[in-house]
Amino acid sequence: MNAVLDLAGLDALIGALRTSGRTVIGPVLRDGAICLDELTSAADLPSGWGVDAGPGHYRVHRREDTAVFGHSAGPQSWKRFLHPPRRALVTSGPDGFRPVREDPVDHAFVGVRPCDLAAIGKLRQIVGGPMPFVVAAECTEPGGVCFCASMGCGPSASGGYDLALTERIDEEGHRFFAVAGTHAGAELLDRLPGRPASERDFAQARSDVEGAARRMGRAMPDTDLRALLAANREHPRWAEVAGRCFTCGNCTMVCPTCFCVSTEDTNDLDGGAQRSQRWASCFEIDFSVLHGGAVRTSGAARYRQWMSHKLGTWHDQFGTSGCVGCGRCIAWCPAGIDITEEAAALADGVVR
Ligand code: SF4
Ligand code: SF4
Incomplete structure (x- = not known):
């Protein structure tokens, strides 16, 4: 109708x-x-x-x-x-x-x-x-x-x-x-x-x-992004982008599909307490804490984790990409980091 x-x-x-x-x-x-x-x-x-x-x-x-x-x-x-x-x-x-x-x-x-x-x-x-x-x-x-x-x-x-x-x-x-x-x-x-x-x-x-x-003036490279990211874990671009990234987590907060959460306990002066769930970001240093400390201590490791999950391992977990191309993470990144440009930089490299 x-x-x-x-x-x-x-x-x-x-x-x-x-x-x-x-x-x-x-x-x-x-x-x-x-x-x-x-x-x-x-x-x-x-x-x-x-x-x-x-x-x-x-x-x-x-x-x-x-x-x-x-x-x-x-x-x-x-x-x-x-x-x-x-x-x-x-x-x-x-x-x-x-x-x-x-x-x-x-x-x-x-x-x-x-x-x-x-x-x-x-x-x-x-x-x-x-x-x-x-x-x-x-x-x-x-x-x-x-x-x-x-x-x-x-x-x-x-x-x-x-x-x-x-x-x-x-x-x-x-x-x-x-x-x-x-x-x-x-x-x-x-x-x-x-x-x-x-x-x-x-x-x-x-x-x-x-x-x-x-x-539409922007496009993700037309390639198998999941394979591209898996093959480029040691690409020098991760260090390069980390030099610009503030690890602020804005990209994950504005992303319509990022779903990670953490829990927090708060006390009040009357002896009451509350446990809450709040959005968390893989850019937070304590997001990757296992016994003994964080496993992703560098900005390069955290940016790689975000992009590799979003465009790569989401496919393994959920059978689909974690990105819909809304562009929010590009507009709201204080460093102007563009996920399509970062993917293109990897795609233009030798390893695919
Ligand atoms: S919004 Fe930009 S600067 Fe902040 S964590 Fe994401 S990529 Fe890095
Ligand atoms: S463009 Fe993709 S990664 Fe960026 S905010 Fe939108 S859905 Fe998330």
């Missing part, structure tokens, strides 16, 4: 999701970035805002139109709702230990990019949890650090959504070509104010998305 919605139709979609009891999350402009937060209506979406992104660079800017999904990935990903940055596990007090039970939130995600759609699928394979209702937003303009096409994760949404929207603004107006991916999506679309989609609407949406794939 498909249809064409206007802005009022998009607003009705958000309203219907809220009326069904879901907490609707989507992109909003906050603190000079496109963040993810609760939407109460389509008016909360970042209408007319775009993003300039490059290695170590991210700025929002005013667009010449009023597109609501005219921006690339921001610093946050949907991971924070599926796998929260911090979660209480157990508390202790005068009554002893008590496990912390959280009421599950019935989420609807609106405006999920195809790269993030793929990331949600990969992450849920690991952390599980209930599947949110997903409204995807296909990409018609690649961002400055995007390379999803070369990872097979975009710019078109190929599955994993209830509804997928393709936004278009031209002389015929501001509209969203909407296609249902599930029965629930079709049922909802049927109740929204819109018009039936024509062959022309469908062709325009396809052409806009295909154009985005052609204009």
